[in-house]
Amino acid sequence: MKREHGGAFGFLRWTSLRLRLIAVFALVALTAAVSVSGIAYWLNRDAVLTRAQNSALDDFRDSLERNAASLPVRPACRSLETAASRIGSPDTYQVLLTDSTPEGPCTVTSDRDSFSLDDVPASLRRAVNTRHTSDDNRYHLHWERISLQGHPYLVAGARINGGGPTGYMLKSLDAERKDLNSLAWSLGIATLLALIGAALLAQAAGSAVLRPVRRLGEAAKRLGEGHLNTRLKVSGTDELAEMSRTFNNAAEQLENRVEELRAREAASRRFVADMSHELRTPLTAITAVTDVLEDEAEALDPMIAPAVRLVVSETRRLNELVETLMEVTRFDAGTAKLRVDEVDVADMITACMDARAWLDSVELDAPRGVLATIDPRRLDVIMANLIGNALKHGGSPVRVTLRREGGADGEIVISVSDRGPGIPEEVLPHVFDRFYKADASRARSEGSGLGLSIALENAHIHGGDISAANGPEGGALFTLRLPVRPRTEQGASGATRADSAAPGGNGTTGGRR
C-alpha cells in the first residue's frame, strides 16, 4: 500500500519534471523565434515599402515635370486630361491634375472612378501648396500613406514650380501588403515549427535525463523488495552516471551488510542448535538415573531426600527447556516437519487435557466427529500451551470450544477463554513474542517464556493462525484456526509428510500459504 502510493507519487514527479523541461524549452524557442521574426518583419516591411514608394515617387516626379512642361501656361481642361492620362497609368498609379484653366478651375484624373480630390487628405493638400521659404519659395513633393476602404495607398502631391498644374498620385500598396502578409505568414509558420522542434527537443532531452532517473527508481524499488544484487550499468561521466555509481556503491554496501548480519544470525542459530544438542547427552545420562534416585528418596536421610527430589524435578525441567529450545531452533532453521494424520479433534483435545489432569478445571464444548488432517503432536503442543496459559494467568473456569467453518476445505476454530483479568492493551501485540512476560514485576515464572511463541509456530506450520484478544465478558480469548487439511494433498498411504517451513525449502511446496 505504502509502496503503491510511493510509486504513484514518483510517476507524477517525473512527469512534472518532463513538463517543466518542455515548458522551458518552448519558452526559450518562442522568445527567440518571435524576436527574430519580429525584427525581420519590420526591417523587411520598411525596405519593401520604401523601395516601392521611392520608385513610384521618382517616376511620378519625372513624369509630372516632363508632361507639365509641355503644357501651356493656362492649358485647356481637355489638354490637362490628356496629360493626366499620360502621366498615370492604371497599372502603376492614378494621377489627378488640377489647375486654373480658361474655363475655370479644372480637376482631371487618369481614372475618374477610383481617384478624386476628396481622397487626398487636407493636410497633404496644404503641404503641397506651401512654398518652402528655405528653398527659394519652391514647392516640394509631399506624400502620405493612407487607407481607403481598408486598402493601403500611397498618395503624393507636387506643384509645378514656376506656374503649372498641381499633380496628385495615388498608388495602391496592395501588392506590397500581400508580399508582407505572406512574409508574416512564413515567419509565423517558422516560429511554430521552431516551437514544435523545441518541444520535441525538450522531450528527447527529458527522456535522456529521465530514463536513467527511472532506471534508478526501478533499481531502488527492486532493492527495496530484497533483490540486493541489483546494480545499475554505469556509462559516461556525467552527473547521472555519478548518481548510478553512488547507487551501486550503496547497494553493494547494503548487500555486504545484510550478508554479514545473515551470517552472524545463522551462526548464532547454529550455536543455539548445537548447544542444545550438546546439552542432551549429559541430560540423557542424568535422566537415566533420576528414576533410581526418586525411588530411593523415600528411604534416604530426611536431610538428603529433599535435595534428591530437587535434583530430580529440576532435571525434568531442564529436559523440558532443552526440548523447547530444540523445537525453537527447528522452527528457526526451517527443519520443523509436519506429520499429519486424520484425527477427531474433540478426542484430541480431551486426550490432551486428560494427560495433564485438566478435565475438571476446563469446560469443554467440542462436538465429536470434527475430523481434521493435522499433526497430532503439534495440536497437542498448541492446546497444552493455550489451556495451560489460561489456567495459569486467568484461572478457572477455562472454557474451550470447537467448531468447524467453511466447506470441505474449511477450517477448525478452537477458542480458549478464561475469566481472568484479561490482557492489557499494550501487551496484546507482544503475547506471542519469545520471552515476553506480561507481568514485568514477576522475575521468573514457571513457563519458559516460549510457550505461546511455539504454539503460534505450530499453527503457522499447518497454514493456520492464533489470535489473542480480550473476550466480551472480560478475560483473555485465544482463537486457533487450522485448515481442515494441509494445503497440499498427501499421498494415498503416507500419513507422513515433510513440510517445507523454510523459505525456498527443499522442493516440497505448499503446506503454508
Place this chain on the structure above:
Amino acid sequence: MAPVPFLLLIEDDDAIRTGLELGLSRQGHRVVAAATGEDGLKLLKEQRPDLIVLDVMLPGIDGFEVCRRIRRTDQLPIILLTARSDDIDVVVGLESGADDYVIKPVQPRVLDARIRAVLRRGERDSTDSAAFGSIVIDRSAMTVTKDGQDLQLTPTELRLLLELSRRPGQALSRQQLLRLVWEHDYLGDSRLVDACVQRLRAKIEDVPSSPTLIRTVRGVGYRLDTPQ
C-alpha cells in the same frame, strides 16, 4: 511370571550407557552393554539377549547398519535410541527393521514400558489359526507360513498381523493399531505403523508393491483381506 528380560544395550557415550544400565537394572532387567556396533553384534551372538536397545549415532558401523545386520539373521525386537522424533533417523531406523524408538533423554520408566510392550507382542494369546490365501497364521505356535514355508517375522510384525487377522475385512486406523500393537498413547507416531506394514508386506505379499492381503484404506488405515 515371565523371566527377567535380558537386554543388550549398544550406546557409545559412557555416561548414558552407565546411566541407562543403572536405570534399566533398577526396573528389573538384566543388562549387558556394548560401546560399539561391532562389540554389540559380537555380544548378540554370544549372549542371545531378548531385546536390543540401540543408539543410532555410533562410531564405526552406525545403528542403522547394526539393525540391518541383525535383521539378516534374527527377528528379536530392537528399540532405537534417537535424538529427535521428527528426524529422518526415525524413518531410516524403522525401515532398517527397528520395532520402536524412544527419544533422548529418556526416562528409564518410559523405556521400560516400551520394552515390556515389545516383549509382550511375542506372547501367544489364543490357540486357533487362520488362513488368508497362501498365508496361514497359527496362533498357538505363533508362526506364520506362506505356501507351507515358515516366515521369519519379528514379534511386532507378528502382532500386527495377528491384530489385523482378528478383524478380517475391517479397516483399522493407524492410531488404533498403535494402541493395539505398540501400546502407545494418543500421541503415537503413525510412521511406526506404516514402516511395519511395509516390512510385513515385503514378507507375506506375492508382489509387495501391489498388495492383495494388507490393503491401504485411504483416509482410514489398513485392512487384512482374504484374496478373491
